[in-house]
Amino acid sequence: MPNSPAPMKVVFLDRATISPQTVLKALSFPHTFEVFERTPAESVAARIADADIVIANKVRLTRPDIESAKRLKMIAIAATGTDNVDLQSCAERGVVVSNIRNYATHTVPEHTFALIFALRRSLVAYRDAVRDGRWLQANQFCFFDFPIRDLSGSTLGIIGDGALGRAVADIGRALGLRVLFSAYKGRDDMGPLYTPFQEVLQASDIITLHCPLTPATRDLIGETEFLQMERKPLLINTARGGLVNEHALVDALKSGMISGAGFDVVTQEPMPSDHPFQAILSHPGFILTPHVAWASDEAIQGLADQLIDNIAAFCNGTPANVVSTK
Known part of the structure; x- marks a missing residue:
């Protein structure tokens, strides 16, 4: 045998x-x-x-x-x-x-839009305000402490055109968003389906990242890019820590260069006690989740x-x- x-x-x-x-x-x-x-x-x-x-x-x-x-x-x-x-x-x-x-073609896009909805309508800020007694203090049926914006008619800039970026685009279009796919940074020869990177930064009300972390994409968005964001957009990152310079993100949020940020990733996970994001965890325009966008x-x-x-x-x-x- x-x-x-x-x-x-x-x-x-x-x-x-x-x-x-x-x-x-x-x-x-x-x-x-x-x-x-x-x-x-x-x-x-x-x-x-x-x-x-x-x-x-x-x-x-x-x-x-x-x-x-x-x-x-x-x-x-x-x-x-x-x-x-x-x-x-x-x-x-x-x-x-x-x-x-x-x-993850459902879970990551859904998490992306959960962050967008929560920030665009200040859900966390209002939840915290109610918990802290603000509704009683208002002495009427509602109060208007934080901005609430519709998505319909806004411009969504997507950096990354793989399966996740395309799924996010489908949801965005269904919600009435104008969708722009960004060309690679420094490229303007990618054809009519792509919008130059700098133009996406300037024209978008929401920017969401769905690209891999490579030497070419590390610190893809930093101080220079934040200064180009004319519409003070939301910035969403459910892709990889390191795509956004984290010190620059903190400065941009605090100074009002962006209206909010929703992140599911950081450069060091779990996030250490001296990480720059520790300074903005209580900011009403910032949501950080613990790398769970993929985890339905x-x-x-x-x-x-x-x-x-x-x-x-x-x-x-x-x-x-x-x-x-x-």
């Missing part, structure tokens, strides 16, 4: 980044499955030393970690972004890296299903959602 193949060892380094109610489908091939809720950087190499397949969401997998894992064949990223993995080292070793795609129950379950499907496809010899180093 021929020998059965040795079971593959699968290691999940940060299961706690996926909600506890999310179900991971069973893997159909012989395997062992070792799960860690969290993995500090100094423990990565030891935990993947004899792994064939590594699952990670935000844990960094550096060149030394990858080179020390002699059996490593695949890294399955439980997210879309792969900036936590040394892709060049994987390419040199022949390690396949797969990521998750198009799972439906979206996370879809992510988990796709994660296991990616691993199954690799083991069947037909890798899916493979990330290129190019």
